[in-house]
Amino acid sequence: METTGLVSFGRYTCSHLYFLLLIVLPLGQHTVEGVWPLPQIFTSSIERYPLNPQAFYFGYGRQSAAQFGCSVLDAAFIRYYSLIFPDYTGKHSTTGKSHIGKKQSVGFDVLSPSLLFPDNLSVSAGKASLNAETVWGAVRGLETFSQLVYQDDFGSYFVNQTEIDDFPRFPFRGILLDTSRHFIPVHAILKTLDAMAYSKFNVFHWHIVDDPSFPYQSQTFPDLSRKGAFHPMTHIYTQSDVRRVISHARLRGIRVLPEFDSPGHTKSWGKGQSDLLTPCYSGSTPSGAFGPVNPALPSTYQFMATLLKEVSSVFPDSYIHLGGDEVNFSCWKSNPDVRAFMQKMGFGVDFTKLEAFYMENIVNITTFLNKTAIVWQDVFDYHELIPKDTVLHIWKGSPANYRKELSRMTKAGMRVLLAAPWYINHISYGQDWRNYYTVQPLNFSGTAEQKKLVIGGEVCMWGEYVDATNLTPRLWPRASAAAERLWSDEKQTSSVDKAFPRLQDFRCKLVRRGIRAEPLYVGHCKHEYQGV
């Protein structure tokens, strides 16, 4: 697979997310269709099997390469126990249902990683087993298992006999949060990561800084947040905040991809770093306003190299997002020093060349830091002198436009990431999730080889109108629609009408788990949201 190495945390490496969940359990009507996003290959029967919360346990398979002490799975067992048994307080079980004896209880073995083929899985009666090559697959499998368990009218827990062989369609399934236009408190980010894991998202694209504010507290350049944040004490992410986000994400199999967007979208940077931004001129004198990062000064590149060096050590992911979108040339044009630089470099009056020059330098810095760059499509649109392994992020245009862009980029051999159809900050009245669901990311003209270069997609929640007050209900379950598109087989999930009742059901699961996911349409959840 093209995507080898996309996920790497700690000592586990996930070559590709692949897992197999096999549950053979004896009796109901709740099937795999209830799982969101829909697994790739599955069979289930009406045979159902009771789970006794007091006797149920998760264990590692004897042959599993991971055993107790594996931080990701140890923590996941604890998390998923509570998610599977939401009513269970641990004090007294709801015995009295004598037909559920301990002997029939369901145990759970995780074999991870293993070389076993699916047919070699040993599944004994009363046990479910989950086989995955990596812990990341195992975490996805636990999520699937948790969604298979249901309660009957008496509150007893059941799971149907099920076999699932599952893997994601795309390796990159992201959510972008914008913490510059509004500051999003860490607890709200963590809650979003929880919800992401429920929909099997695996990348948190942290658009951490932008024009309005610079909340990232840099060790090397503390003035950036001291002067550029909305407030230097309360509206910042400290290093320990960032570590907490990364660790919370890692435990859920989620990568944290930081974006430090430049040379545009950097107004807030200028407050704490003098001479970084281009002074704009009106006539022959500086107007007092500033434009994009100043690409004509060597000090700019020294600064960027130092900052990006810090960023690459703080964020363990092997990718870094460098932005590069929406650069306004008018300030550069007004500045005589920039114009002189253009002359010197032989760019004439083509400012796209100047932007290209800047971005190449920045991308080279990250290459030197052993990071792979992701950039917005603008960078490709202007020139093609960036390393071949750079990932291009498509955000603009109508379906026709982005399809053309997909063709062009993949034809040039570049890997791409699709965000254009999933700008979820754009709200409208009604069931707009249907639009997110019916996107066909590979429906563009190109060879099979080209299609393979589409590594996934991303749901973007830009922050102009979003903060902690409304983030969660705007994001969920609308983002879950995209999650199924990015995970599941497109043919099996082509009907939006079939998806509707499943997504309604999943949305109630989210509410039950404390996620303020908004309704799709009229109706009710057994357990309504209890907050305000």
Add this chain to the structure above:
Amino acid sequence: MTSPLQLALLLLALGFSRGLQHHYPDQADQVDGEAELELVAEPSKFGSLWPLPQKVKLSAVSLKLTGVSFQIADAKGSSAGSGCSLLQDAYRRYYEYVFGGAKRQQQPGKGRRAAGPAVLTELQVWITSPDPECDGYPGVASDESYELTVDQPYAVLKAPKVWGALHGLETFSQLVYEDEYGVKSINSTTISDFPRFAHRGILLDSARHFLPIKVILANLETMAMNKLNVFHWHITDDQSFPYLSRTFPQLSQQGAYHPYTHVYTPADVKMVVEFGRLRGIRVIPEFDTPGHTQSWGKGQTDLLTPCYSGSKPSGSFGPVNPILNTTYDFMSQFFKEISTVFPDAYVHLGGDEVDFSCWKSNPDIQTFMDQQGFGKDFSKLESFYIQKLLNIVATTQKGYMIWQEVFDNGVQLKPDTLIHVWKGNKEQYQSEMANVTSAGFQTLLSTPWYLNRISYGQDWQGHYRADPQDFKGTEEQKKLVIGGEACLWGEYVDATNLTPRLWPRASAVAERLWSAADVTDINDAFNRLSVHRCRMVARGIPAQPLFSSYCPREYKGV
């Protein structure tokens, strides 16, 4: 009420917001940077007052307040004393809003030093009319005016009735700010205030989705922060019947989403009514008939019209069956109960969007139509039903509100009927307002304020610009406009997203309905509303942002 017709709303504010969208896919060349910077809220000369009072005189003289020495107390001459629990509750509420909780009170004699020349130590609340209405219910004719003077040595809030005092306390709390040392301060100020319209409402729909009591109460609390005074409770509809009726318990037993977890018990309703009363908010229930009643049929057999396909009943049901005496017996008993459970002088009877197809299909109805000489005009049958219903409700000594269709269909209405305008585009609702008022009826407007209809960007500006008296008519006609309501229909709204969707968008409507007609400066409104929304957030209400920015205290929930 919810048919997607309100195009006017969707068109508003689009031009404004589009250029500001970061990464707007279709406007790639638009650079947002400069436009965005223009939208940073500047301090307004009116501070964070919202809605803007009618007359405000602010001075630069600033006084300090400390939670240790400050108190809110009854003025000596006030007709409401410590027995007026409505006010005592309000004093405590606003003390907590101003100071964020209890502060240790001063020892006798010790705190004198604090009470220096620049310190405000007391707000005296003076109810001037002989009957303060402490234990009463607010009504459409309630006096909500007040006068507030902030000066040394103490501030005085004068109001004829407690209702005005409640608004004055909110205004007082909005005048308090923190100086750069974090000290609570207030400027010497004189305010004389009263509402432009008597009816300033919010409609919540607890039928499409059940709204837990907690959510309803939180929104009543927020309404008080915006000087809104009517909670229009659209409590039942096709989808569910969550109202637990004592007379007809099977209605919710069969018609609610769940008979125990998704119902409003009599105690719940009492709590909502009292919570509203303590904040000067009326609770007007709506029991919409004859349409929008699918859920009623589950618990009350023979109430709905059986639809026919050909010569046989199809098994489905239509609107309330208007030709049976049992229907009217039922309605008599039901509305008798409603009139005692809800103390407000008005009840909303709905009457909108009646689908005639089922009536048309039913042979008994056709026979009845012939007998009555209605011919094929089913709006006459609808009028027949409504007429009888209005007569029934009139015997309960209640006034009624009805949706505009009832007026449009020419039903005979009592002169004090309120006609609720909700349909059409701007031109259409303006001509409806003109028609209704020229017929001499009082009216209120909702069309431009269907807040359930969301769009990208700052749609509050469109809500802010709409004006209920903006139609062709005489002065007399304009006076018949008693106000308006912001409606949050429930198809896409429940406890998860209701509050941020409603606030601060409904605040825009609140200012339009309270403040003077010439308060239309959208930039000043943006500046004040930005701070007002942060105040709501600081008070624990997840009111969503207007645009890129921040609040000193961000929302702590998720």
